[in-house]
Amino acid sequence: MHLTIVLPPDKITPELADEVNGAVQRYCLVKIEDNMITLKNIRWKGIRALPLSFAFLAVCIGIGTFFGSGIVSFIPVCLGTALNEGFYIIGWVGLWDPTETLLFDPIPVKNENKILQELMKNPIEIQPT
Secondary structure, three states: OOHHHHHHHHOOOHHHHHHHHHHHHHHHHHHHHHHHHHHOOOOOOHHHHHHHHHHHHHHHHHHHHHHHHHOOOOHHHHHHHHHHHHHHHHHHHHHHHHHHHHHOOHHHHHHHHHHHHHHHHEEEEEEEE
8 A cells, every 4th residue: 555645846845755754653653552542441341341230130030030930929921931031131131231342342443553553554655746
């Protein structure tokens, strides 16, 4: 990949290409560093959400088991089974936020870092119009 910037001839100076290359390098390095901090924050957010999500899952499984076990005699079996399965599903859905945070939220940030690293490798050329 090669990046060419086209400018009017009167705007081009001999050191402009080096200045632009240096500025792009500095920007990419700072942005990659910022993205690494963002990745740490994403990871920390996901890990912090796990205990509450697992506690919620345990409560939902407990409630579902209670309704599905037949202990409550005035609830018909089909309703008890539906409540049992419903609470199980609700509990597992409660794990979605930390799962999404830990597995999917880092993907765009990592992709941006790959693009920035590639941009840093490519020379920038300045040409007159």
